[in-house]
Amino acid sequence: MPQKQKFMSLLDVLKNEKNQRQDDEKGVSTAILEKGGQATQAPIEPVQFDEESIPTMLNDVFAAAINHRASDIHFKPSENQFKIFFRIDGAMMEHQTLQADYHNPLIARIKILSGLRIDEHRLPQDGKTSFESTDGKQVDLRVSVLPTQFGEKVVIRLLEKNPQMVELRDLGMLPNILMKVERHLTATYGMVLAVGPTGSGKSTSLFSMISTFDAQAYNISTLEDPIEYKIPHVTQTQINTEIDFDFSDGLRTLVRQDPDIIMVGEIRDQKTASLAIESALTGHLVFSTLHTNTAVGTIQRLLNMEIDRFLITAAVKLIISQRLVRKICNNCREAYPVPQKYHDLFLKESTLDPKEAFLYKATGCEVCKNTGYKGRIGLFEVLEMSPAIEELIISGASHSDIEDQAVKEGMILLRKDALYKAATGDITIEEAIRAMA
Ligand SMILES: [Zn+2]
Missing domain, CATH: 3.40.50.300 (P-loop containing nucleotide triphosphate hydrolases)
Structure with a gap:
């Protein structure tokens, strides 16, 4: 499992970075979030990742997207949040709001799965991978990474492997x-x-x-x-x-x-x-x-x-x-x-x-x-x-x-x-x- 190892080492880096940042800015980040009215997330605790939490979370997102017949998944960072949207039947629907801490590890995981450079954050990248849900539905995932003012935004197009032809x-x-x-x-x-x-x-x-x-x-x-x-x-x-x-x-x-x-x-x-x-x-x-x-x-x-x-x-x-x-x-x-x-x-x-x-x-x-x-x-x-x-x-x-x-x-x-x-x-x-x- 070379991929997992690569990911874990990255995770360690992220954890260190995060702890460092939280020691430095704890008061500031809490104040922003209180002002922003994030009722569901206050008080803000640093997110604890273990080695399986990010892969499991991403699998759940993919499975939910397939279940909702989504055509695209948007991983969208903003100033102090990280939101996941699905495009379903042509319309954007919010799927999940996460703490900003999830942004880097989730994006890194997607990059690893789709063969992209995890250390490149300034240039756009395109990659692909595939996913099979527990009920056997196979999809090809086309991954597009775009650098934005709040970090990388990822959009994944889901292409059903054997789509049903419409009469x-x-x-x-x-x-x-x-x-x-x-x-x-x-x-x-x-x-x-x-x-x-x-x-x-x-x-x-x-x-x-x-x-x-x-x-x-x-x-x-x-x-x-x-x-x-x-x-x-x-x-x-x-x-x-x-x-x-x-x-x-x-x-x-x-x-x-x-x-x-x-x-x-x-x-x-x-x-x-x-x-x-x-x-x-x-x-x-x-x-x-x-x-x-x-x-x-x-x-x-x-x-x-x-x-x-x-x-x-x-x-x-x-x-x-x-x-x-x-x-x-x-x-x-x-x-x-x-x-x-x-x-x-x-x-x-x-x-x-x-x-x-x-x-x-x-x-x-x-x-x-x-x-x-x-x-x-x-x-x-x-x-x-x-x-x-x-x-x-x-x-x-x-x-x-x-x-x-x-x-x-x-x-x-x-x-x-x-x-x-x-x-x-x-x-x-x-x-x-x-x-x-
Ligand atoms: Zn109905």
Whole structure:
């Protein structure tokens, strides 16, 4: 156990440092804490660490994070406290407040586990490790250390080792949108794009689409960063920019591998965009993602990447713009009439009558661990290329002209989908409004 030994010696150093400091500053630190109103921690006693206390504590934090389905853990030092937060379903929740004494040993422990330098406190560091909970759940942990004015802040992203793939029909698409998407999955060429900000569920959507194909009947190849879901019989390649292996390099090789279906994790630059468009026009079904906020905005983004208008209209078949929001707990949710302050919003953005409609709130229960939320659901805006829209793009029409035409042809704006899902009890009005921003 070389790791433990390394840690213990560090612990001794910390103990000495701490005792020294407390002898020097005892009166001062107590005064600050009394003033700060830390009721739970007064009077302040120096923390006694034994060799197992820090590892056990950290394991408990990891286990709790998995149990709460957290996507990230934040270890955040402040002036005289040390707080641990979880990001759950996209929102930050406080998990624990600790005495500042815990900061150094816990951060040191994390650094040792993830192969980082424990004696480096001034530079950012990135590392990784993994963790298995007592009930057998395995997660990869991506560790990021940032020096701050109060010491190092650590954020750990939790990546489930074998995440459960979400079925296309369970993403939260309304039935007619789902039908539209399914129709495009029967095409033999063209491009399907999932767009939205980070954390909007784009890759989940792509994988749920790809998993509808028989992976033994087609040659399906992906380029990813990182590889999240592992799908049997699909050729998955990890992009590695550190060794100059980016999406465009991968794509250049993939097209020589006789593919039917190609997934490019993200289109970030002109080179990748133009290669992906070319692949889509030469008999491959191409799936990818872009960082844009609206379905129509994606067209402008491709134009900005110097992709020719004609090529865009010929290659792009479907653009799925999406957000991921917290689903209300349906065990403790309650309906209430739409408050007056939202009436205008409903009249403007939906076809629902606010006087007839209801909204939902959840007070918290056992099932949702008193948060009022359980799971997540997607909000969607799906643009289908049509002759009329092609013409508008080629003639250089504005964003709003293209959007108006798409709506005329049946596109449901994301704002409308959000309000609809608030009125059907899937989400709260607060989540709907947050997604509409
Ligand atoms: Zn509940």
